[in-house]
Amino acid sequence: MTGVELSAADWALACLLGAAIGLDGVSWPQAMWSRPIVAGTLGGLLFGAPAAGCLVGVWLELVLSRHPPFGGARHPETGPAAFMAGAAYAAAGDGALIGIVAAVAVGWAIGWTGAHSVTLLRRVTPSLVSRPEGFRGGAAALARRHRLAIALDALRAGLxxxxxFVPSVLFVRLLSTQPSGAAGAAWWPVVAGLGLAGAAGVAARGLGARGRHWPALAAGCVLGTVLLRVFA
Incomplete structure (x- = not known):
């Protein structure tokens, strides 16, 4: 039921694409292919369903749009996350609504996982060019260190x-292929609860102490629960 045909060559290609997409976010060339709508489409293309990947990418653009990738604040790494989410939904192959919910949840979770990996790398890369006694070696040595930092960023995204990649594909595939009976319906509260909890947590970062906005958040959570119930 959860079987997905994924050869070693496809997995290696996914890792290379993920490295390139992750590299685009900050390091090079910043050509916007790390945006969720593009990365999700590339993930779907890997399984021959670019439209399915694009659909997940559009949803992730909406979910993650309040986290612009600039400034000193931590933000989710959208590129590899949308790529894997789009590929996962494309691999499900049946267009189930719960598959979209699961894929978006996967993208959101991986986005914040990637954010922590970026933070760890950013603590390492300054040591390549910064020394207490100052950097020595001239412009050529500095350029080599810069290229090494870019390569490490690509390696991080590829890893x-x-x-x-495989756990994401299998998770979305598993939820998408659940039967329509009680066993399948049991997944809805789990996925919906995770999604609402995640949305509330993200919103809370922006709301802060501004208590007048919390009723709007509560109303949105109730409306989302009702919609999930209707679609279920």
């Missing part, structure tokens, strides 16, 4: 995809 993130290597570790989470």
């Amino acid at each position: 993130l995809v290597a570790a989470l």
